[in-house]
Amino acid sequence: MNTVWDWLENWLISRRNQNQSVQTIQAYSRDVTDFLKFCENKALDLHSIETSDLREFLTFKVEQGRLSRSSLQRQLSAIRQFMKWVSENHLIAQNVTKDFQLKRHARPLPGLVDPETIIQILDQPAPKNHIQQQLWIRDKALLELLYSSGIRLSEIQGLTFKDIDFQRKLIRITGKGNKTRIVPFGESAKNAILTWLQVYRVWKREFKSDDAVFISQRCGEPLGARQIEKRVKFQAQRAGVNVDLHPHLLRHCFASHLLSGSGDLRAVQEMLGHSNLSTTQIYTHLDFDRLASVYDQAHPRAQKVKVE
Template sequence: MNDHLKDFIHYLVVEKGLAKNTILSYERDLKSYLTYLIKVESLNDLNKVQRLQIVHFLAHLKEQGKSAKTLARHIASIRAFHQFLLREKTTDNDASVHIESPQPERTLPKVLSMEEVETLLETPKAIDQYGIRDKAMLELLYATGIRVSELIHLTVSDIHLSMGFIRCIGKGNKERIIPLGKTAQEALGVYLNGGRSMFVSPKHKDDTLFLNHHGKGLTRQGFWKILKKLAGEAGIQKELTPHTLRHSFATHLLENGADLRAVQEMLGHADISTTQIYTHVSKARLKDVYKQFHPRA
């Protein structure tokens, strides 16, 4: 069964060209699924899997307190796996065909107000290479709305300051060009013209844009630690995630009249329905403002 999983993962990498994190998610979900089939259902032959075993596995996940969103993701992974097995003639039926996905609860993303963003962006002080780097990272994130995973994989050659844009490789290896604002250009210029060279190590010839104190590319965890530290210094009480500035970028653009399609393209969303959640955020924020300030609210 593990050999079939390896074949499926190879198919996702070579033929589908999915992003590394997406592939890891498929692999993680399917490993737990196959482990359940072997240990709980005593099944070692994927051709003998029936719909009932999949239902049992999903019930097992639900008993563990998994959310509707997690269940839906597992179902998508299992469905794709069984379709692959059928196509490869490993099995003669698709046990997942009549499994329905639960409707995930749609929670509105947490965003910062424009004042909070301003405070956060002003927190890093350009008195050393760390402040210069952190200022450039935050300004870039808020200026472009890119994901943190995209931020840490940017290279120096992806930045085009004179033309005012960056080149970003997103999910599914899709390239997009995103404009830069003047403030982000200035912060990046300071970093590239001096701050970055202080991180460069003779041992590591790394073209990655943002480096750590070892001269290697900054990791997602490294960025997360920096963000939490800066948020604490800025006195921001809201719960932050690595995506907070991305959510704030999209919400503030739409609040100020930006076209939904343009925001979709900048964010790199394949489906506009994903972008539309930010219109709900804007409406929710308007209601909060109304309730707070209208005398008859």
């Protein structure tokens, strides 16, 4: 009766017959041998091996060998090809590696800032200087909306007054791929934007509904990306917060704090404008009533109104 080691030798011969390089075959042999030795030590039979056994092996390799993700993928590929050959030759009934996938490597996210620190920035006192007061009113509206809606830097740059529904507290956002989404924003953001609108009218006496919401004090032109980043960073420093604050970090905080409060990943996904759950998983459309309910119950700034 052939053993698994005979299977391995025969599989490697089939690889050679397909003119694969010596280096590739040596790597295959090494990777699959590691797996078979693991199974042997654990008294695991390839006829009845389960997905959990494969996962245990890969975890073992990470812990013992400190493998990089690419090395782990290479080893899994070798095992998958070996098991496919074994299955196709009717040596085992089921190939559990067929649909087994490593989790996608998560993209690094900026460090999370707790809600109390964000609120410390948003609720800091206004400066005494008149011009600085006006700049703070604009910046506060900017900060509130970034944190309240999870809007991207490029999206808030392109935001116009016609995109804001103050009565229902909704904004229409045109995001990546020119896709449009509707997102709720909180009472604090609404009040901050309405206060900013009073200053806006002083800075720019004549404006149309399709004008940019956030403009510069000097020329009344829309704020650029670098200007917005600088103002966000400046207001965090002015509040005495030791955080390198930037718009994407506020977007991350919005998502994390809302998800922490609601546990509704799909609702957060839709508010962020992600096309699938692996970015925030399968895209699921939710009606606005559901989104609004999740938002009102979970976001730290959904209902809070500062009393002067």
